[in-house]
Amino acid sequence: MKITYTGRQVDLTPVQTGKLTAEFEKVGKMLDNGRNEAEAHVVLSHERHQNNVEITVPYHHHELVGHGSDPDLFAAIHAAVGKLETQAIRVREKWREGKRAPRKETGVASTPSEGNRSDESKKG
16 A cells, blocks of 8 residues: 655654554555555644644545544554444445345246236136
8 A cells, every 4th residue: 555644744763654554554454455456545744733634535536535533543543443344344235235136037937926816806
């Protein structure tokens, strides 16, 4: 997973960047499908006493977005990644569990429901 960071009034050390890439491993495995093509854009900002994090991942013509805010930077990142994981799981389930209707048969055979209707009309 390719991750780009944008810090607004926030600078990250290489150690912090390493921790963040470890945080994104699970989401990357869900979205990459083993091809290492998924991209994430992380925007870090600091306003007063709050650290705000916005993570955007384009996935199958959808934008998965996770927001998090907390006084602690890594708690905010963890909250945003958690929201992103739930969205990724929901989208993957929709793709996996897609309802497909069976083909309609063009035969002359009548369905059992039609036969029941004619029997009921004879009784009444």
